[in-house]
Amino acid sequence: MTIEMSCKVENLKSDQKVSWLKGLDYTVISDDHDVRTHYLTDNERYFIVGDESQGEYNLQIRMVSYQTAEFDSGLYHCAVFYDDPNILHAIIRSAFARLNVYVVPRVMYPQCTVDDVNATDTSEVMEGEAVTLSCQSDAGYPTVSMSWENGNSSTILTESVTVQDDKASVEYTWIPNENDDGAFFICSIYHMAFDCREESERNRSALSGLLKSGDVHQHGNHQYL
Template identity: 35%
Template sequence: MARTGSIAVAVRIQDGKKQAQSLWLNTFPEFSLLKSQQVSRRVHIRKYRDWRLFFLDCQVDSLESNQTVSWYKNGEIISDGYSFRDNVKGWLVDVTNDRYRINAYGTALRFTLQVRSVSPSTAEFDSGSYQCAVTWSQNDAAVPDGRSRTAEVNIYVIPTSNYPVCRVSNPNGQDVITTGPTTTATTTIVLSGVTHTLTCLSSQSTPAVGLFWSRNDQSGPLPRETHGNDDNTLYIAIDWIPSRNDGSTLTFTCTLQHPGLLSDRTCSLNFNIQYAPIVTIDPTDVMVTEENDEIVLHCNQDANPQVTETVWYYDDDVVNSGGRFRLEGMSLRISTFSSRDNGDHTITCELTNVIGTGSDSVTLTVNIPFPSTKQPYSQRPQTELFSK
Protein backbone atom coordinates (compact mmCIF):
# COMPACT_ATOMS: atom_id res chain seq x y z
CA MET A 1 0.00 0.00 0.00
CA ALA A 2 1.46 3.35 -0.98
CA ARG A 3 2.23 5.85 1.76
CA THR A 4 2.02 9.59 1.18
CA GLY A 5 3.62 12.78 2.40
CA SER A 6 3.08 16.44 1.42
CA ILE A 7 5.10 19.59 0.72
CA ALA A 8 4.49 23.28 0.20
CA VAL A 9 7.24 25.05 -1.73
CA ALA A 10 7.50 28.59 -3.03
CA VAL A 11 10.38 29.40 -5.37
CA ARG A 12 10.96 32.74 -7.00
CA ILE A 13 12.87 32.82 -10.29
CA GLN A 14 14.17 35.91 -12.02
CA ASP A 15 14.92 36.00 -15.72
CA GLY A 16 18.57 36.85 -16.31
CA LYS A 17 17.97 39.30 -19.12
CA LYS A 18 17.89 43.00 -18.38
CA GLN A 19 14.36 44.36 -17.93
CA ALA A 20 12.94 40.91 -18.70
CA GLN A 21 9.83 39.64 -16.99
CA SER A 22 10.07 37.52 -13.89
CA LEU A 23 8.46 34.19 -13.12
CA TRP A 24 6.98 32.79 -9.96
CA LEU A 25 6.71 29.08 -9.44
CA ASN A 26 4.54 27.99 -6.54
CA THR A 27 3.77 24.38 -5.63
CA PHE A 28 0.93 24.36 -3.17
CA PRO A 29 0.51 21.62 -0.54
CA GLU A 30 -0.49 18.16 -1.62
CA PHE A 31 2.51 16.98 -3.58
CA SER A 32 2.65 13.52 -2.02
CA LEU A 33 5.06 10.75 -2.85
CA LEU A 34 4.71 6.99 -3.08
CA LYS A 35 5.53 4.09 -0.80
CA SER A 36 7.87 5.72 1.66
CA GLN A 37 7.52 7.28 5.09
CA GLN A 38 10.96 8.85 4.77
CA VAL A 39 10.83 10.60 1.44
CA SER A 40 13.05 13.26 -0.09
CA ARG A 41 11.12 16.18 -1.52
CA ARG A 42 12.49 19.09 -3.54
CA VAL A 43 11.33 21.65 -6.04
CA HIS A 44 13.94 24.07 -7.32
CA ILE A 45 14.79 26.28 -10.25
CA ARG A 46 18.00 26.56 -12.23
CA LYS A 47 19.09 28.79 -15.05
CA TYR A 48 20.47 27.14 -18.18
CA ARG A 49 21.64 29.51 -20.88
CA ASP A 50 18.72 31.86 -21.63
CA TRP A 51 15.90 29.82 -20.15
CA ARG A 52 14.81 28.26 -16.87
CA LEU A 53 13.90 24.78 -15.76
CA PHE A 54 12.31 23.44 -12.61
CA PHE A 55 12.52 20.04 -10.94
CA LEU A 56 9.97 17.77 -9.29
CA ASP A 57 11.31 14.80 -7.31
CA CYS A 58 9.53 11.49 -6.80
CA GLN A 59 10.94 9.09 -4.22
CA VAL A 60 9.90 5.45 -3.87
CA ASP A 61 11.15 2.76 -1.52
CA SER A 62 11.20 -0.15 -4.00
CA LEU A 63 10.43 -1.13 -7.58
CA GLU A 64 9.75 -4.52 -9.13
CA SER A 65 11.59 -5.50 -12.28
CA ASN A 66 8.59 -4.70 -14.46
CA GLN A 67 7.79 -1.43 -12.75
CA THR A 68 8.95 2.13 -13.42
CA VAL A 69 8.00 5.65 -12.36
CA SER A 70 5.90 7.74 -14.71
CA TRP A 71 4.87 11.41 -14.57
CA TYR A 72 1.43 12.88 -15.24
CA LYS A 73 0.34 16.43 -15.93
CA ASN A 74 -3.34 17.41 -15.67
CA GLY A 75 -4.21 13.70 -15.62
CA GLU A 76 -2.38 12.94 -18.89
CA ILE A 77 0.79 10.85 -18.87
CA ILE A 78 3.84 12.73 -20.09
CA SER A 79 6.51 10.12 -19.37
CA ASP A 80 6.63 6.34 -19.08
CA GLY A 81 9.99 5.59 -17.57
CA TYR A 82 12.36 7.27 -19.97
CA SER A 83 9.87 7.53 -22.82
CA PHE A 84 8.02 10.78 -23.48
CA ARG A 85 4.80 11.54 -25.27
CA ASP A 86 5.08 13.91 -28.22
CA ASN A 87 1.85 15.18 -29.73
CA VAL A 88 3.30 15.03 -33.24
CA LYS A 89 5.73 12.11 -33.20
CA GLY A 90 4.04 9.92 -30.62
CA TRP A 91 6.23 8.22 -28.04
CA LEU A 92 9.91 9.08 -28.06
CA VAL A 93 12.19 6.61 -26.31
CA ASP A 94 14.77 9.07 -25.11
CA VAL A 95 15.91 10.55 -21.83
CA THR A 96 15.13 14.07 -22.99
CA ASN A 97 13.06 16.15 -25.36
CA ASP A 98 12.48 19.88 -25.79
CA ARG A 99 10.19 20.18 -22.78
CA TYR A 100 10.99 17.40 -20.28
CA ARG A 101 13.82 15.30 -18.99
CA ILE A 102 13.94 12.45 -16.46
CA ASN A 103 16.87 12.03 -14.11
CA ALA A 104 16.83 8.68 -12.35
CA TYR A 105 18.98 7.93 -9.31
CA GLY A 106 18.76 4.14 -9.16
CA THR A 107 20.24 3.43 -5.75
CA ALA A 108 18.15 6.17 -4.18
CA LEU A 109 15.06 5.26 -6.20
CA ARG A 110 14.49 8.96 -6.88
CA PHE A 111 13.03 10.00 -10.21
CA THR A 112 13.33 13.72 -11.02
CA LEU A 113 11.23 15.41 -13.67
CA GLN A 114 12.83 18.43 -15.32
CA VAL A 115 10.44 20.88 -16.91
CA ARG A 116 12.62 22.79 -19.34
CA SER A 117 12.61 26.06 -21.27
CA VAL A 118 10.36 27.79 -18.78
CA SER A 119 9.68 31.36 -19.92
CA PRO A 120 6.91 33.95 -19.76
CA SER A 121 5.49 32.61 -23.01
CA THR A 122 5.21 29.07 -21.58
CA ALA A 123 3.95 30.06 -18.11
CA GLU A 124 0.35 29.08 -18.76
CA PHE A 125 1.33 25.85 -20.52
CA ASP A 126 3.74 24.72 -17.78
CA SER A 127 1.30 25.45 -14.96
CA GLY A 128 -0.86 22.54 -13.95
CA SER A 129 -1.33 19.49 -11.74
CA TYR A 130 1.69 17.17 -11.61
CA GLN A 131 1.74 13.60 -10.25
CA CYS A 132 4.15 10.73 -10.23
CA ALA A 133 3.05 7.08 -10.30
CA VAL A 134 4.57 3.62 -10.08
CA THR A 135 3.52 1.92 -13.34
CA TRP A 136 3.98 -1.37 -15.08
CA SER A 137 3.73 -2.09 -18.75
CA GLN A 138 0.74 -3.89 -20.25
CA ASN A 139 0.37 -4.14 -24.01
CA ASP A 140 2.94 -1.37 -24.41
CA ALA A 141 0.90 0.94 -22.19
CA ALA A 142 1.76 2.23 -18.73
CA VAL A 143 -0.69 1.00 -16.11
CA PRO A 144 -0.62 2.92 -12.79
CA ASP A 145 0.01 0.83 -9.71
CA GLY A 146 -0.59 3.79 -7.46
CA ARG A 147 -0.27 7.51 -7.81
CA SER A 148 0.97 10.31 -5.60
CA ARG A 149 -1.28 13.13 -4.64
CA THR A 150 -1.18 16.22 -6.82
CA ALA A 151 1.37 19.05 -6.95
CA GLU A 152 -0.39 22.18 -8.17
CA VAL A 153 2.24 24.20 -10.02
CA ASN A 154 1.41 27.79 -10.93
CA ILE A 155 3.91 29.81 -12.90
CA TYR A 156 3.22 33.53 -12.84
CA VAL A 157 4.60 36.22 -15.09
CA ILE A 158 5.30 39.13 -12.76
CA PRO A 159 5.36 42.78 -13.85
CA THR A 160 8.91 44.04 -14.27
CA SER A 161 10.51 45.73 -11.29
CA ASN A 162 10.13 49.26 -12.70
CA TYR A 163 6.32 49.07 -12.34
CA PRO A 164 3.94 50.48 -11.22
CA VAL A 165 4.47 53.92 -12.72
CA CYS A 166 2.36 56.90 -11.60
CA ARG A 167 1.80 59.88 -13.87
CA VAL A 168 -0.19 63.09 -13.71
CA SER A 169 -0.97 64.96 -16.91
CA ASN A 170 -2.26 68.49 -17.42
CA PRO A 171 -5.24 69.32 -19.66
CA ASN A 172 -2.93 69.48 -22.68
CA GLY A 173 -1.98 65.83 -22.13
CA GLN A 174 1.58 66.68 -21.12
CA ASP A 175 3.10 64.74 -18.23
CA VAL A 176 3.58 67.02 -15.25
CA ILE A 177 5.32 64.39 -13.17
CA THR A 178 6.16 60.68 -13.31
CA THR A 179 7.25 58.42 -10.46
CA GLY A 180 8.17 54.75 -10.17
CA PRO A 181 7.65 51.99 -7.59
CA THR A 182 8.14 52.67 -3.85
CA THR A 183 8.73 56.36 -4.57
CA THR A 184 6.73 59.55 -4.01
CA ALA A 185 7.07 62.66 -6.13
CA THR A 186 5.69 66.11 -5.26
CA THR A 187 4.28 68.65 -7.68
CA THR A 188 2.76 72.09 -7.07
CA ILE A 189 -0.55 73.01 -8.66
CA VAL A 190 -2.69 76.13 -8.40
CA LEU A 191 -6.44 75.91 -8.01
CA SER A 192 -7.91 76.86 -11.36
CA GLY A 193 -10.78 74.45 -11.96
CA VAL A 194 -8.87 72.41 -14.55
CA THR A 195 -8.86 68.62 -14.75
CA HIS A 196 -5.71 66.61 -14.06
CA THR A 197 -5.47 62.99 -15.23
CA LEU A 198 -3.74 60.54 -12.88
CA THR A 199 -2.59 57.34 -14.58
CA CYS A 200 -1.08 54.18 -13.06
CA LEU A 201 0.66 51.74 -15.43
CA SER A 202 1.95 48.18 -15.26
CA SER A 203 3.52 45.76 -17.70
CA GLN A 204 1.46 42.78 -18.84
CA SER A 205 1.47 39.78 -16.51
CA THR A 206 -0.05 36.35 -15.96
CA PRO A 207 -2.54 36.52 -14.38
CA ALA A 208 -3.38 40.18 -14.89
CA VAL A 209 -2.36 42.55 -12.10
CA GLY A 210 -4.76 44.49 -9.93
CA LEU A 211 -4.24 48.28 -9.95
CA PHE A 212 -5.99 50.45 -7.34
CA TRP A 213 -5.93 54.19 -6.66
CA SER A 214 -6.39 55.57 -3.13
CA ARG A 215 -5.97 58.95 -1.43
CA ASN A 216 -4.38 59.55 1.94
CA ASP A 217 -7.24 61.51 3.49
CA GLN A 218 -9.88 58.87 2.63
CA SER A 219 -12.43 61.65 2.08
CA GLY A 220 -15.10 60.02 0.00
CA PRO A 221 -15.00 57.95 -3.20
CA LEU A 222 -12.46 58.47 -5.94
CA PRO A 223 -13.46 59.83 -9.33
CA ARG A 224 -14.62 57.30 -11.90
CA GLU A 225 -11.80 55.04 -13.04
CA THR A 226 -10.87 54.20 -16.62
CA HIS A 227 -9.17 50.88 -17.42
CA GLY A 228 -7.35 49.80 -20.56
CA ASN A 229 -4.16 48.51 -22.15
CA ASP A 230 -1.75 49.99 -24.63
CA ASP A 231 1.66 48.92 -25.99
CA ASN A 232 1.91 45.86 -23.73
CA THR A 233 0.97 47.87 -20.63
CA LEU A 234 -2.10 47.98 -18.45
CA TYR A 235 -3.35 51.21 -16.97
CA ILE A 236 -5.95 52.67 -14.64
CA ALA A 237 -6.71 56.41 -14.82
CA ILE A 238 -8.82 58.92 -12.89
CA ASP A 239 -9.71 62.53 -13.70
CA TRP A 240 -9.30 64.85 -10.71
CA ILE A 241 -10.30 68.49 -10.35
CA PRO A 242 -8.48 69.95 -7.32
CA SER A 243 -10.66 71.91 -4.91
CA ARG A 244 -10.22 73.77 -1.62
CA ASN A 245 -11.84 70.82 0.12
CA ASP A 246 -8.70 68.84 -0.73
CA GLY A 247 -6.65 70.98 1.66
CA SER A 248 -3.12 72.18 0.96
CA THR A 249 -1.50 68.74 0.59
CA LEU A 250 -2.91 65.52 -0.84
CA THR A 251 -1.32 62.21 -1.79
CA PHE A 252 -2.68 59.71 -4.32
CA THR A 253 -1.21 56.20 -4.18
CA CYS A 254 -1.49 53.43 -6.78
CA THR A 255 -1.17 49.88 -5.47
CA LEU A 256 -0.15 46.99 -7.73
CA GLN A 257 -1.23 43.53 -6.56
CA HIS A 258 -0.25 40.19 -8.09
CA PRO A 259 -0.35 36.66 -6.64
CA GLY A 260 3.28 36.13 -7.63
CA LEU A 261 4.59 39.04 -5.55
CA LEU A 262 5.68 38.66 -1.95
CA SER A 263 4.18 42.08 -1.18
CA ASP A 264 2.26 44.82 -2.95
CA ARG A 265 4.08 47.49 -4.90
CA THR A 266 3.11 51.16 -4.79
CA CYS A 267 3.90 54.52 -6.34
CA SER A 268 2.58 57.86 -5.11
CA LEU A 269 1.89 61.39 -6.30
CA ASN A 270 1.98 64.12 -3.67
CA PHE A 271 0.33 67.45 -4.51
CA ASN A 272 1.08 70.84 -2.97
CA ILE A 273 -2.19 72.64 -3.72
CA GLN A 274 -1.83 76.43 -3.73
CA TYR A 275 -4.66 78.94 -3.47
CA ALA A 276 -5.43 82.52 -2.46
CA PRO A 277 -6.31 83.20 1.20
CA ILE A 278 -9.73 82.18 2.49
CA VAL A 279 -10.59 84.79 5.16
CA THR A 280 -13.13 84.94 8.00
CA ILE A 281 -13.43 87.56 10.77
CA ASP A 282 -14.44 86.56 14.27
CA PRO A 283 -16.76 87.67 15.85
CA THR A 284 -19.22 88.33 13.05
CA ASP A 285 -21.69 90.58 14.92
CA VAL A 286 -20.25 93.50 16.91
CA MET A 287 -22.14 96.21 18.87
CA VAL A 288 -20.81 99.00 21.07
CA THR A 289 -23.12 100.79 23.55
CA GLU A 290 -20.68 102.30 26.06
CA GLU A 291 -17.88 104.80 25.60
CA ASN A 292 -15.46 102.56 27.49
CA ASP A 293 -16.22 99.48 25.39
CA GLU A 294 -13.31 97.78 23.62
CA ILE A 295 -13.56 95.26 20.79
CA VAL A 296 -11.05 92.79 19.34
CA LEU A 297 -11.53 91.34 15.87
CA HIS A 298 -9.56 88.28 14.75
CA CYS A 299 -8.74 87.66 11.09
CA ASN A 300 -8.72 83.89 10.50
CA GLN A 301 -7.22 82.55 7.29
CA ASP A 302 -6.49 79.41 5.28
CA ALA A 303 -3.87 80.01 2.63
CA ASN A 304 -1.15 78.17 0.73
CA PRO A 305 1.47 79.52 0.49
CA GLN A 306 1.49 81.68 3.59
CA VAL A 307 0.10 85.21 3.73
CA THR A 308 2.57 87.95 2.85
CA GLU A 309 0.44 91.06 3.53
CA THR A 310 -2.37 91.95 5.95
CA VAL A 311 -4.48 95.14 5.62
CA TRP A 312 -7.40 96.27 7.83
CA TYR A 313 -9.98 98.79 6.66
CA TYR A 314 -12.33 100.90 8.81
CA ASP A 315 -15.04 101.83 6.35
CA ASP A 316 -12.88 102.80 3.35
CA ASP A 317 -9.83 103.93 5.30
CA VAL A 318 -6.71 101.84 5.85
CA VAL A 319 -6.15 101.21 9.55
CA ASN A 320 -2.72 101.98 10.99
CA SER A 321 -1.66 101.11 14.52
CA GLY A 322 -2.00 104.12 16.80
CA GLY A 323 -4.55 106.10 18.79
CA ARG A 324 -7.76 104.13 19.21
CA PHE A 325 -6.54 101.37 16.83
CA ARG A 326 -3.98 98.69 17.72
CA LEU A 327 -2.78 96.00 15.28
CA GLU A 328 -1.77 92.81 17.10
CA GLY A 329 -0.68 90.13 14.67
CA MET A 330 -3.81 89.02 12.81
CA SER A 331 -6.07 90.93 15.24
CA LEU A 332 -7.42 94.48 15.39
CA ARG A 333 -8.21 96.16 18.75
CA ILE A 334 -10.49 99.25 18.79
CA SER A 335 -11.29 101.35 21.90
CA THR A 336 -12.47 104.85 22.98
CA PHE A 337 -15.86 105.17 21.33
CA SER A 338 -18.20 108.17 21.51
CA SER A 339 -21.64 109.12 20.32
CA ARG A 340 -20.01 110.67 17.27
CA ASP A 341 -19.31 107.07 16.12
CA ASN A 342 -22.97 106.11 16.22
CA GLY A 343 -24.13 104.15 13.21
CA ASP A 344 -22.94 101.15 11.18
CA HIS A 345 -19.31 100.82 10.12
CA THR A 346 -17.74 98.23 7.81
CA ILE A 347 -14.51 96.62 9.01
CA THR A 348 -12.58 94.55 6.46
CA CYS A 349 -9.58 92.25 6.75
CA GLU A 350 -7.72 91.75 3.46
CA LEU A 351 -4.97 89.11 3.11
CA THR A 352 -2.62 88.55 0.18
CA ASN A 353 -0.21 85.76 -0.85
CA VAL A 354 1.60 85.08 -4.13
CA ILE A 355 -1.52 83.43 -5.58
CA GLY A 356 -4.00 86.22 -4.88
CA THR A 357 -6.06 88.19 -2.35
CA GLY A 358 -8.94 87.24 -0.07
CA SER A 359 -11.03 89.33 2.32
CA ASP A 360 -13.92 89.29 4.74
CA SER A 361 -16.00 92.09 6.28
CA VAL A 362 -18.16 92.53 9.38
CA THR A 363 -20.47 95.34 10.48
CA LEU A 364 -19.70 97.28 13.65
CA THR A 365 -22.79 98.98 15.14
CA VAL A 366 -22.19 101.84 17.57
CA ASN A 367 -25.13 103.07 19.64
CA ILE A 368 -23.96 105.31 22.49
CA PRO A 369 -26.50 107.74 24.07
CA PHE A 370 -25.82 111.41 23.45
CA PRO A 371 -24.91 113.43 26.60
CA SER A 372 -27.88 115.37 28.16
CA THR A 373 -27.87 119.25 27.99
CA LYS A 374 -30.39 119.72 30.89
CA GLN A 375 -29.07 120.27 34.42
CA PRO A 376 -30.10 117.89 37.16
CA TYR A 377 -33.25 118.98 39.13
CA SER A 378 -31.37 119.69 42.34
CA GLN A 379 -28.97 122.05 40.55
CA ARG A 380 -31.58 124.29 38.89
CA PRO A 381 -31.74 127.97 39.99
CA GLN A 382 -34.09 128.67 42.93
CA THR A 383 -36.19 131.12 40.94
CA GLU A 384 -36.92 128.28 38.50
CA LEU A 385 -37.77 125.86 41.29
CA PHE A 386 -40.46 128.10 42.80
CA SER A 387 -41.65 130.01 39.77
CA LYS A 388 -44.78 128.03 39.71
Protein backbone atom coordinates in the same frame (compact mmCIF):
# COMPACT_ATOMS: atom_id res chain seq x y z
CA MET B 1 13.86 29.55 -13.62
CA THR B 2 14.06 25.76 -13.35
CA ILE B 3 11.69 23.69 -11.21
CA GLU B 4 12.28 20.06 -10.28
CA MET B 5 9.84 17.62 -8.68
CA SER B 6 11.16 14.29 -7.43
CA CYS B 7 9.86 10.79 -8.00
CA LYS B 8 11.69 7.70 -6.79
CA VAL B 9 10.51 4.14 -7.39
CA GLU B 10 12.00 1.04 -5.78
CA ASN B 11 11.93 -2.49 -7.17
CA LEU B 12 10.57 -1.47 -10.56
CA LYS B 13 10.06 -4.57 -12.71
CA SER B 14 11.05 -4.93 -16.34
CA ASP B 15 7.43 -4.94 -17.53
CA GLN B 16 6.63 -1.71 -15.67
CA LYS B 17 7.20 1.97 -16.44
CA VAL B 18 7.09 5.27 -14.57
CA SER B 19 5.03 8.18 -15.87
CA TRP B 20 4.43 11.76 -14.83
CA LEU B 21 0.87 13.04 -15.20
CA LYS B 22 -0.75 16.44 -14.89
CA GLY B 23 -4.19 17.54 -13.80
CA LEU B 24 -7.27 15.63 -12.73
CA ASP B 25 -7.66 14.35 -16.29
CA TYR B 26 -4.32 12.56 -15.88
CA THR B 27 -2.64 13.98 -18.99
CA VAL B 28 0.48 11.87 -19.47
CA ILE B 29 3.71 13.86 -19.69
CA SER B 30 6.32 11.12 -19.82
CA ASP B 31 7.12 7.41 -20.02
CA ASP B 32 10.20 6.54 -18.02
CA HIS B 33 12.78 9.14 -19.15
CA ASP B 34 11.03 10.07 -22.39
CA VAL B 35 8.76 13.11 -22.57
CA ARG B 36 5.77 12.55 -24.83
CA THR B 37 6.11 14.76 -27.88
CA HIS B 38 2.34 15.34 -28.17
CA TYR B 39 2.22 16.88 -24.69
CA LEU B 40 3.99 20.08 -25.70
CA THR B 41 4.79 21.80 -28.94
CA ASP B 42 7.76 23.10 -26.97
CA ASN B 43 8.72 19.97 -25.06
CA GLU B 44 12.34 21.10 -24.89
CA ARG B 45 11.50 22.61 -21.49
CA TYR B 46 10.32 19.35 -19.88
CA PHE B 47 12.85 16.68 -18.93
CA ILE B 48 12.96 13.54 -16.81
CA VAL B 49 16.25 13.54 -14.92
CA GLY B 50 17.95 11.42 -12.27
CA ASP B 51 19.70 8.06 -12.04
CA GLU B 52 17.36 5.49 -13.54
CA SER B 53 19.36 2.66 -11.92
CA GLN B 54 18.45 4.22 -8.55
CA GLY B 55 14.78 4.53 -9.51
CA GLU B 56 14.93 8.32 -9.95
CA TYR B 57 12.43 9.83 -12.38
CA ASN B 58 12.41 13.52 -11.46
CA LEU B 59 10.38 15.96 -13.55
CA GLN B 60 12.38 19.05 -14.44
CA ILE B 61 10.71 22.09 -16.01
CA ARG B 62 13.11 24.63 -17.46
CA MET B 63 12.76 28.23 -18.58
CA VAL B 64 9.66 28.88 -16.46
CA SER B 65 8.60 32.46 -17.11
CA TYR B 66 5.68 34.87 -17.32
CA GLN B 67 4.78 33.39 -20.70
CA THR B 68 4.68 29.81 -19.37
CA ALA B 69 3.41 30.40 -15.82
CA GLU B 70 -0.24 29.58 -16.48
CA PHE B 71 0.59 26.46 -18.48
CA ASP B 72 3.13 25.15 -15.97
CA SER B 73 0.95 25.69 -12.90
CA GLY B 74 -1.22 22.78 -11.83
CA LEU B 75 -1.40 19.37 -10.16
CA TYR B 76 1.33 16.82 -10.87
CA HIS B 77 1.96 13.25 -9.78
CA CYS B 78 3.99 10.24 -10.86
CA ALA B 79 2.67 6.70 -11.21
CA VAL B 80 3.80 3.20 -12.08
CA PHE B 81 2.05 1.42 -14.96
CA TYR B 82 2.47 -1.87 -16.76
CA ASP B 83 4.36 -1.31 -19.99
CA ASP B 84 1.37 -2.56 -21.96
CA PRO B 85 -0.93 -0.15 -23.88
CA ASN B 86 -3.90 -2.43 -23.19
CA ILE B 87 -3.55 -2.04 -19.41
CA LEU B 88 -4.44 1.55 -18.51
CA HIS B 89 -4.82 1.47 -14.72
CA ALA B 90 -1.89 2.48 -12.52
CA ILE B 91 -0.24 0.02 -10.17
CA ILE B 92 0.57 2.77 -7.70
CA ARG B 93 0.38 6.57 -7.69
CA SER B 94 2.17 9.21 -5.69
CA ALA B 95 0.37 11.99 -3.88
CA PHE B 96 -0.49 15.07 -5.93
CA ALA B 97 1.92 18.00 -5.88
CA ARG B 98 0.48 21.42 -6.69
CA LEU B 99 2.79 23.74 -8.56
CA ASN B 100 1.87 27.41 -8.32
CA VAL B 101 4.05 29.64 -10.46
CA TYR B 102 4.01 33.26 -9.26
CA VAL B 103 5.50 36.04 -11.35
CA VAL B 104 5.89 39.07 -9.08
CA PRO B 105 6.14 42.62 -10.48
CA ARG B 106 9.65 44.02 -10.37
CA VAL B 107 10.50 46.49 -7.58
CA MET B 108 10.72 49.36 -10.08
CA TYR B 109 6.90 49.28 -10.34
CA PRO B 110 4.41 50.84 -10.10
CA GLN B 111 5.35 53.85 -12.22
CA CYS B 112 3.06 56.87 -12.46
CA THR B 113 2.46 59.51 -15.10
CA VAL B 114 0.29 62.61 -15.34
CA ASP B 115 -1.10 63.09 -18.85
CA ASP B 116 1.61 60.73 -20.16
CA VAL B 117 4.44 62.70 -18.51
CA ASN B 118 6.53 61.02 -15.80
CA ALA B 119 5.19 61.99 -12.40
CA THR B 120 8.63 63.08 -11.21
CA ASP B 121 8.78 65.60 -14.07
CA THR B 122 5.33 67.14 -13.50
CA SER B 123 4.44 69.46 -10.65
CA GLU B 124 1.29 71.26 -11.71
CA VAL B 125 -1.90 70.97 -13.75
CA MET B 126 -4.48 73.51 -14.81
CA GLU B 127 -7.74 74.00 -12.92
CA GLY B 128 -10.79 73.06 -15.00
CA GLU B 129 -8.86 70.94 -17.50
CA ALA B 130 -9.20 67.15 -17.54
CA VAL B 131 -6.24 65.33 -16.04
CA THR B 132 -5.42 61.64 -16.46
CA LEU B 133 -3.34 59.84 -13.84
CA SER B 134 -1.81 56.65 -15.20
CA CYS B 135 -0.11 53.87 -13.29
CA GLN B 136 1.73 50.95 -14.88
CA SER B 137 3.20 47.69 -13.57
CA ASP B 138 4.38 44.32 -14.73
CA ALA B 139 1.19 42.29 -15.08
CA GLY B 140 2.67 39.40 -13.15
CA TYR B 141 0.99 36.02 -12.76
CA PRO B 142 -1.65 35.80 -11.48
CA THR B 143 -2.39 39.33 -12.69
CA VAL B 144 -1.83 42.10 -10.15
CA SER B 145 -4.62 44.15 -8.64
CA MET B 146 -4.17 47.91 -8.92
CA SER B 147 -5.97 50.98 -7.65
CA TRP B 148 -5.90 54.75 -7.56
CA GLU B 149 -6.73 56.20 -4.16
CA ASN B 150 -7.39 59.69 -2.89
CA GLY B 151 -4.71 60.00 -0.25
CA ASN B 152 -6.56 62.73 1.63
CA SER B 153 -9.76 60.74 2.16
CA SER B 154 -8.52 57.16 1.59
CA THR B 155 -11.26 56.82 -1.02
CA ILE B 156 -10.68 54.24 -3.75
CA LEU B 157 -11.16 56.06 -7.04
CA THR B 158 -10.77 53.17 -9.48
CA GLU B 159 -9.66 49.55 -9.55
CA SER B 160 -10.24 48.94 -13.26
CA VAL B 161 -7.08 47.23 -14.53
CA THR B 162 -6.19 46.95 -18.21
CA VAL B 163 -3.74 44.24 -19.30
CA GLN B 164 -1.82 44.37 -22.55
CA ASP B 165 0.97 41.91 -23.30
CA ASP B 166 2.94 41.65 -20.04
CA LYS B 167 1.96 45.05 -18.60
CA ALA B 168 -0.98 46.10 -16.42
CA SER B 169 -2.23 49.64 -15.96
CA VAL B 170 -4.93 51.64 -14.23
CA GLU B 171 -6.06 55.17 -15.12
CA TYR B 172 -8.10 57.83 -13.37
CA THR B 173 -9.37 60.96 -15.13
CA TRP B 174 -10.93 63.95 -13.36
CA ILE B 175 -11.28 67.72 -13.68
CA PRO B 176 -9.47 69.46 -10.82
CA ASN B 177 -10.84 72.55 -9.11
CA GLU B 178 -9.43 74.93 -6.52
CA ASN B 179 -10.31 72.48 -3.74
CA ASP B 180 -7.82 70.00 -5.26
CA ASP B 181 -4.88 72.29 -4.61
CA GLY B 182 -2.28 70.10 -2.90
CA ALA B 183 -4.33 66.93 -3.58
CA PHE B 184 -2.63 63.64 -2.79
CA PHE B 185 -3.15 60.53 -4.91
CA ILE B 186 -1.75 57.04 -4.47
CA CYS B 187 -1.40 54.20 -6.97
CA SER B 188 -1.04 50.80 -5.33
CA ILE B 189 -0.36 47.33 -6.67
CA TYR B 190 -1.16 44.10 -4.86
CA HIS B 191 -0.12 40.56 -5.72
CA MET B 192 -1.04 37.28 -4.04
CA ALA B 193 2.66 36.43 -3.73
CA PHE B 194 3.13 39.39 -1.37
CA ASP B 195 3.24 37.69 2.00
CA CYS B 196 2.23 40.67 4.11
CA ARG B 197 0.81 44.19 4.01
CA GLU B 198 4.31 45.66 4.28
CA GLU B 199 5.27 44.06 0.98
CA SER B 200 2.27 45.61 -0.70
CA GLU B 201 3.14 48.98 0.80
CA ARG B 202 6.67 48.66 -0.56
CA ASN B 203 5.28 48.42 -4.08
CA ARG B 204 3.37 51.66 -4.35
CA SER B 205 3.92 55.10 -5.78
CA ALA B 206 2.28 58.37 -4.83
CA LEU B 207 1.44 61.66 -6.51
CA SER B 208 0.70 64.75 -4.50
CA GLY B 209 0.46 68.52 -4.83
CA LEU B 210 -0.69 68.25 -8.44
CA LEU B 211 -1.81 71.88 -8.54
CA LYS B 212 1.40 73.21 -7.07
CA SER B 213 4.84 73.67 -8.45
CA GLY B 214 7.68 72.45 -6.30
CA ASP B 215 10.62 70.14 -5.92
CA VAL B 216 10.32 66.38 -6.10
CA HIS B 217 11.20 64.44 -2.96
CA GLN B 218 11.52 60.67 -2.84
CA HIS B 219 11.15 58.40 0.15
CA GLY B 220 11.40 54.68 -0.48
CA ASN B 221 9.13 53.75 -3.38
CA HIS B 222 6.83 56.71 -2.82
CA GLN B 223 7.01 59.62 -5.19
CA TYR B 224 6.03 63.02 -3.85
CA LEU B 225 5.54 66.12 -5.92
